[in-house]
Amino acid sequence: MKIVSYNIRKAVGRDRRRRPARILQVLNDIAGDVVILQEADLRLGARPSALPRNLIERETDYVVAELGTDVSLGWHGNAVLVRRDLPIEATEQFELPGLEPRGAVMVSVAGLVLVGAHLGLLRVWRQRQMNAILQHLGDHREHALVAGDFNEWSGSAGFEPWEGRLNVVSPGFSFHSARPIARLDRFAHGPSLRIAEMGVVRDGAARLASDHLPVWAQVETLAAVKE
Template sequence: MRRRPDRSLQVINALQAEVVVLQEADKRLPPRPAALPHDLIQSHDWTTLDFGQPGGSLGWHGNAMLLRPDISVLGTAGIDLPGLEPRGAIIAELSTKIGYLRVVGVHLGLLRRYRLLQLMAITRELRRRPSMPTIIAGDFNEWGPKTALDAATPGLDFVEGGHSFPAPRPIAALDAFALTADLRATSCGVHRQRPAASASDHLPVWADLIRA
């Protein structure tokens, strides 16, 4: 029941990922300071992306993205999403070892009606942008099959690593990825290695991507 940023970084590093998308990366009350201190992140050789968040915050509406230094950033944006509760998404366009890649980080609403509206807002934003291989990653808050979200995500296919919530005894695959047809997940899963179950209320999910 104690916040331990060092433990969270231990889990993040164990993923051996090149791009990490985080949710609830800031404390809830204004001025929403970062739950993971910036200097601690940098000491572990991660780059924190800027999405126009207020000073001191790590993310946009709590969504944040960390990169390893060999990835180049082409552009970033934070977008507000519709719903009863404040929600947002982050978008980063990157140059990676598999080519150009757009990564969208999300933490969708608790009600399906608003989840669908939020995904439709994201896909509208994606249509306004140049074509690029795209992955939407994060907490979709959908307890059932992701096919319930298909109507709001045309051109995207869902990939689920497995049950990730609640971390001590996972029963729901809330955390997932949605990929455009020009991307393929060669493998994916849930990271269960200690201390993941005590570092967060969600276990991390991961995916290895290639161009399709």
């Protein structure tokens, strides 16, 4: 299953224009099975979606996993889009500790447990949020994939709460899209999964659509690999 993670900065591109259709063009070009978004909703008032639902329905092959409200797409800006022919088996959202409001979403798709999160700016809080995600996963950790903007600039430190529990991988430099120098957008997976391929999308509309570049991972279960 091809999983995409993308911080869309509320659909505001490097040209400072809010263009939802451009974000959807990027997603269509990547052709992932599941898309995990960060900053998918505006931060004011009722947090209306930066990507209109009717535009998603009309312009893509995705459906929105029901995690938000009548006006928002997700939970604390985290949203999930799933290819129409894939079964969404469960959806859930939960709070994360932090100085500012943070949360995560959990969606089960075709037997895979996916968590989307946008972690905090301070490492001490990021690590508390990692612990909260682990606790919430519980017995699902073995076959779970966490994806999102982890906000960790270090290439080797900062993920101690997940050591021995989740394997953190980086597809490459994804921030800033004008000149990528940081691996902020990553994946972390349980021991029953493997990443067959992964990458950063650096061409086409992705260069302008957000301050982050989208990342993707081809995820397989070890049982399927052995077969």
